[in-house]
Amino acid sequence: MSQGKRGKALENMIEHTNSVYRSKGLALVHKEPTPWNVNYNPKKRVNIAFPEKKGTVDFEGVxxxxxIAFDAKTTENKTSFPLKNIADHQINYLRDHQKQEGFSFIIVEFAKSQERFLLTFDQLHSWWVEMFRGGRKSIPYQYFKENCKQIRSRNGVAVDYLEHIS
Structure with a gap:
């Protein structure tokens, strides 16, 4: 399965979770659409579409x-989460959001084990800074097990991340 399809499956589960949260009055969180620029050519059947600008993060709400603002990432890697899966503009957005007293994080899914973890922005940022200082280019799976909250399915909620947000 391609990276995009794996990521889309996680996003779909989170969108369902957000619908449940909304119906229960727990949160109002929505998927941020990526703005697309479409060039139409009336003489040809082929249209060209490309992202208009870099997006922010996958989800925002209250x-x-x-x-709250967060991104959802999936990896097939069993032993670590590659930091290359996160773009500079996402780090910048999450940092700016947190500076405004928001709660910024990433949901990381290890696809093979079907485990999901909530990685706070502070945790992510410390790994990000170390990477640019010549440190690891990935976060070990064991770090997630020992330092991050595992997100489980419960009470009819597929990806119950709210239980870890204070």
């Missing part, structure tokens, strides 16, 4: 009066 829960219990607190703004």
């Amino acid at each position: 829960s219990k009066g607190r703004s």
Whole structure:
């Protein structure tokens, strides 16, 4: 399965989760669409489409009066999460969001084990900075097991991330 399809499956589960949260009055979180520029050529059947600009993150919203912003990432790697899966503009957006008192994080899914973890922005940022100082270019799976909250399915919620947001 391609990276895009794996990521889309996780996004779909989160979108379902967000629908449940909304119906229960727990949160209002929506998927941020990527703006596309489409060039139409009336003489040809082929149209060209490309992203208009870099997006922010996958999801934004509010829960219990607190703004939340996060991205969802999936990896096939069993032993670590590659930091190359995160773009500079995503780091910048999550940092700016957190500076405004929002809660910024990433949901990381290890596809083979079907495990999902909530990686806070502070945790992510420390690994990001170390990478640019010549450190690891990935976060070990063991770090997630020992330092991150595991996101489980419960109470009819596929990816219950809200239980870890204070």
